[in-house]
Amino acid sequence: MIPTIFSELYTVALFFSSLLLLKFRVLLRSLPGSDPPADRSDQNRVSSIEANFPAAPYCSDPKSAAECAVCLSDFHKGESVRKLDCKHVFHRDCLDRWLTSPAGLEGSSCPVADPEILHRGVLF
Template sequence: MMALSEMFSQLCTKAVVLLALLLIQLMLLTKKLRSDTRPITTTQYLKLIERKNPTTCFTKRLRQEDAECRVCLSEFQEGEKVRNLKCKHTFHRDCLDKWLQQYWATCPLCRNQILPDDIVAKYREPQNQGGYIFSFWDLAE
């Protein structure tokens, strides 16, 4: 009986040590994940957009077919700042930047991705902490 009691005591001690080690590992992993997911400020977000899709000046000589911004529906004027996306759609810089700040980072027309999802999630993180953000997709469910 004494041997069984001693074995049970050793087993409990080993279980407590193992549990403590697992908790320490979990705390270290949580700390690492938090440091990797720091939120992105609006300024940083706009700089990333600029880096991926630089601003250019609209000229009618270069672009005959796509003569209006599909966000504000206004015709482009000579010298206005526009963004030409990789999907070949063109928008006023300010119109597109507002769109990208309010919605997921996709082209307003074809929905091609402009920025990776992880960057958008880091930008949206501070906005989500105040409460739930209602989206169009909530209506579809």
């Protein structure tokens, strides 16, 4: 009887200590200035994105989508957007995150052409 109680207490203590450690890691990451320095390859990739698909302020166009396919938020006049060669338009930051993410590096360069993002709806 006694050994099973200690075994159960040990399991519960291990579970809660794991949760506490996870919470602490999340708290540390939320502190200002705690972001890890950007990888050099990511910086090069973003520079390449900027060169190939320069950002421009959004102007409403009845022929194009009214929302970003990555974050599913509506575009607002003057927001910084990027247009890909396929003519799809995205928020600049959303597309940059997509293109530098593992999904963007391994898959299609367009989030709309990736069936996985269409099923999930939200990338991040």
